[in-house]
Amino acid sequence: MTADTNLIIEEGPDRVVWRLNRPEARNAIDREMVRALHQACAAVEEEPRVVLLTGEGPAFAAGADIAQLRERRRDDALQGINSRIFDRIHRLPMPTVALVDGYALGGGAELAYACDFRIGTPHTKIGNPETDLGILAAAGAAWRLADLVGEPLAKEILLAGRVLSADEAQAVRLLNEVVEPDDLLAAGHRLADRITARAPLATRLTKAVFHAPRDAHPFVDELAQAVLFETADKHDRMTAFLNRRKQS
Template structure:
């Protein structure tokens, strides 16, 4: 049985983590399938909705049985870190729809998406220090950027779980909804995003994610390309004609 269920649509891909017996723990097979999905979206860019299925679990973290056997060479191979960096760099926007726990590597998978929404029973946490390791797949630098250094350090140092209402106040998620509304809300957000120019979306994402100090240059170069794009002329012409 596939560890990742794929529903490909005209403008988006819905990817469902599918290891319910392991609370969607991220193992080597799931990593491989997510890499395959990334390759697909790099070749044929589409929006991505990533979720954890209908059993009230997003992802309970990395597979501890596999993690326990990893060596320093496995750590240096950046197995999860490399995957999540690849997800972050996908051409078009991504959204994680989180229900229930998003812990350890599962939380870091959500942080790698551009947007996060969750249910009122969701919670996020980084328990790694209590297992004798650190959150090594992006949390130590993505979480401070998302919620601020002080709060991020508290969560990383204490392994405290952040409930949905606090995640909303901190800006980690943009919406909190009832479980039965999670997917419809996520698709509604993607419907709004899909109204935009795909090229403008790609350049906007590049500008936002640019390294510190590079933002103005990326923005200027991107705008220069977009100003000459045929779709820009078509969209602005349609807007002006509609106003008449």
């Protein structure tokens, strides 16, 4: 395990756990946490693994650090401080799982939206109150949320400040699962077990093809399949499948 001031990292051979570590501030995302997340991304870009992302204490992430945010000006906004790290997380080669207990608001919600999966607890509250602070959700929610929950609900969250409960978020599949807080990390590992049991390169390329621009299909699908057709993993897994069928 390695620890940054604002991020605790637990390394594994096929997965890594990132713990946002500002519990005294409900894990509000500040510049130091963004820096630590960039470093963590670099490590899993070099050695692709599933990422489980959670928060220390009673919240996932209650948003951006408002004290820092209040002092930011035009040039800070144009740097995309949060949007660039969330986009980097979204583009990581292997799937990412947000484990959301308590509040995931503003930037915390956008961080969860950037992940491939989200597992919550009965205490989960997720939404985007940015317009109440005189700003907008500029780190992905304004365009990513509609893809996740549909335009009408996305507008209610973004424009009218609706905060979803765990049950509401699960009903629209924004949360893939809801478990008790004591089972949250284990639930993440169970999902990671299902992912890592599959062919790693096939998983990576499936995620890449899924997020490819629409006009890249079907060429990108065929190209990825051509790569996989040449792998030993494909041959071995199909041979094992055929042998099991013969024995059944």
